[in-house]
Amino acid sequence: MPESQIGPVIFAAGTLMPVSSPPLQDGALLVREGRIEAVGTLADVGRENPDAEVRFFPNYTIIPGAVNAHAHLGFRRKDAPEGGTFSDWLSSLIERLPEKVAWTAEAASDCAREAIEAGTTYMAESSPYGECLPQLAESGMAGTVYAEFFPHEIGTLEVAVESIVAKVRGLREGLPERVDAQVSVHSPYTVDPESSRLAARRTREMGWKLAIHLSESPEEVEFVRDGTGGLADIFGTNEWGGVGVSPVRYAQSIELLAPETIAAHLATGVSEEDIDVLAQTGVAAAHCPRSNDFLGCGVSPVLGMMASGIRVGMGTDGLWSSPSMNLFEETLFAVELHGMSGATGLELATVGGARALGIEAETGTLDAGKWADLAVVETSLEDGDPEREVLEAAAGGGVAVTVSGGNVIYNRLGT
Numbered sequence: 001m002p003e004s005q006i007g008p009v010i011f012a013a014g015t016l017m018p019v020s021s022p023p024l025q026d027g028a029l030l031v032r033e034g035r036i037e038a039v040g041t042l043a044d045v046g047r048e049n050p051d052a053e054v055r056f057f058p059n060y061t062i063i064p065g066a067v068n069a070h071a072h073l074g075f076r077r078k079d080a081p082e083g084g085t086f087s088d089w090l091s092s093l094i095e096r097l098p099e100k101v102a103w104t105a106e107a108a109s110d111c112a113r114e115a116i117e118a119g120t121t122y123m124a125e126s127s128p129y130g131e132c133l134p135q136l137a138e139s140g141m142a143g144t145v146y147a148e149f150f151p152h153e154i155g156t157l158e159v160a161v162e163s164i165v166a167k168v169r170g171l172r173e174g175l176p177e178r179v180d181a182q183v184s185v186h187s188p189y190t191v192d193p194e195s196s197r198l199a200a201r202r203t204r205e206m207g208w209k210l211a212i213h214l215s216e217s218p219e220e221v222e223f224v225r226d227g228t229g230g231l232a233d234i235f236g237t238n239e240w241g242g243v244g245v246s247p248v249r250y251a252q253s254i255e256l257l258a259p260e261t262i263a264a265h266l267a268t269g270v271s272e273e274d275i276d277v278l279a280q281t282g283v284a285a286a287h288c289p290r291s292n293d294f295l296g297c298g299v300s301p302v303l304g305m306m307a308s309g310i311r312v313g314m315g316t317d318g319l320w321s322s323p324s325m326n327l328f329e330e331t332l333f334a335v336e337l338h339g340m341s342g343a344t345g346l347e348l349a350t351v352g353g354a355r356a357l358g359i360e361a362e363t364g365t366l367d368a369g370k371w372a373d374l375a376v377v378e379t380s381l382e383d384g385d386p387e388r389e390v391l392e393a394a395a396g397g398g399v400a401v402t403v404s405g406g407n408v409i410y411n412r413l414g415t
């Protein structure tokens with residue numbers, strides 16, 4: 001169980017990086033009832049709040065907790081399928097779904113733990129019918145489970161969509177305050193266009209959010225455009241591929257693209273014209289570069305998307321396509337891949353994900369009024385790029401304490 005704070009607590013460190021404002025030496029946060037009440041120097045915040053318990057980490061940097069905008073918890077590292085082509089990997093994954101039942105829950109707990117120990121405080125998780133919700137809810141992180149549905153397993157499209165809506169309503173009962181359930185339309189090659197469209201309309205009319213995988217692999221591009229290739233072979237009964245357009249255009253045509261939607265990957269086959277479509281619809285993106293690299297899915301035009309004003313967050317994906325649940329490690333990979341600054345990387349890993357998920361009023365930066373979601377990272381900050389250094393430290397096991405909603409959910413220092 002997370003360690004709960006009763007009275008006001010001051011979390012302070014040698015450096016505080018609110019992300020929304022410049023780093024502060026000997027910076028402090030006053031936290032009361034889970035939320036940040038004040039931000040300033042330890043001297044000022046301490047003087048104004050003499051009754052607060054002080055937790056000062058002099059040789060550390062406090063940053064906002066990582067917001068993982070796209071992850072799957074129910075996989076384990078030790079027996080990931082081979083990489084190779086996306087469709088080979090996917091068919092291997094599908095073959096092994098029956099054996100996975102025995103260990104999915106344990107994997108989900110382990111992955112949540114790994115994420116927390118790497119400073120993650122919010123996770124957007126996608127799993128079939130929301131199967132990993134219990135492990136996310138127990139973890140101490142805040143987050144959303146997007147329940148994937150596969151209408152061909154259920155019945156007519158109306159029945160299938162109503163059944164996932166009812167399922168998500170049920171999942172929401174009895175959850176911790178900051179844990180939520182929503183719907184995922186898994187991908188263009190697993191959910192038919194009419195079920196996708198109906199699910200998008202139904203969820204939107206209720207003010208719900210939606211997650212999708214989109215434009216991930218070369219095979220997906222071929223499937224949507226030509227109706228051929230590895231994915232067409234796997235899903236032999238699918239009849240809706242071959243519509244002659246890009247996955248982004250296809251998703252637009254079936255009403256999946258909207259500000260409430262987060263689209264994972266957008267890695268392969270995203271043209272300049274597609275970026276315009278994404279920007280106009282207001283859809284957000286989750287960038288998962290290590291998964292894209294492992295599965296031969298190319299490099300997402302993420303800089304172009306950001307320049308067009310598309311909200312971008314980072315996602316680790318799951319351990320069958322990615323080496324870790326450490327979002328800062330994922331982000332450092334992106335920083336190196338795209339030549340980004342450390343500051344841009346730190347922003348993507350935190351408030352970028354929060355914006356993409358529509359929760360930036362609640363988390364993502366260290367500002368008064370938001371939840372106290374933070375990571376305490378061991379740093380020396382000696383070179384000229386402190387944000388890059390803190391990212392490198394957090395990527396390399398430097399997270400010592402993780403705090404979610406004011407609760408210490410990980411503390412390897414024992415203080």
Ligand SMILES: [Zn+2]
Pocket residue numbers: 070071072126213264317318
């Ligand atoms: Zn995914």
